Amino acid sequence: MTIYFYHTRDQYACFSNFSPHGFMLDDLYWFTSEHYFQAQKFIGTHHLEAIRLVKTPRDAAKMGRQRTRPLRSDWEQVKDDIMRKAVLCKFSTHVDIKEILLSTGNEEIVENSPIDYYWGCGYDGSGKNMLGKILMEVREIIRLN
DSSP: OEEEEOSTTSTTGGGSTTSSOOEEETTEEESSHHHHHHHGGGTTSHHHHHHHHSSOHHHHHHHHHOTTSOOOTTHHHHHHHHHHHHHHHHHHHOHHHHHHHHTTTTOEEEEOOSSOSSSSOOTTSOSOOHHHHHHHHHHHHHHHO
């Protein structure tokens, strides 16, 4: 069986980066893993704090995608590790969602995004599903600890 998630009102809503599960990371509090991920695109600039403090993950995502901001030069090389760090921290911080992640056993986890072919599976299922892969990696890391 494959576990699909996408919306924050689905059964596995906590797998979404938009889920309201805040955490401390890099000595700062982040409202969601989306806030953390998007802000890291602008590390060392005032944009990081601006993104960290916006109310919703949707706003954080919108700000992070604005190319009027100076995207860090190594972003393509570091984005997967940054996502892994955020997801691991989120699931290590909240026992309830850690249990949900562990309850998936060895099932494949897929972000069923019709528009994202990198983090999700895309409209036709041909996407890389990197967020799903990272969730499965984090599940294994937590299982071993």
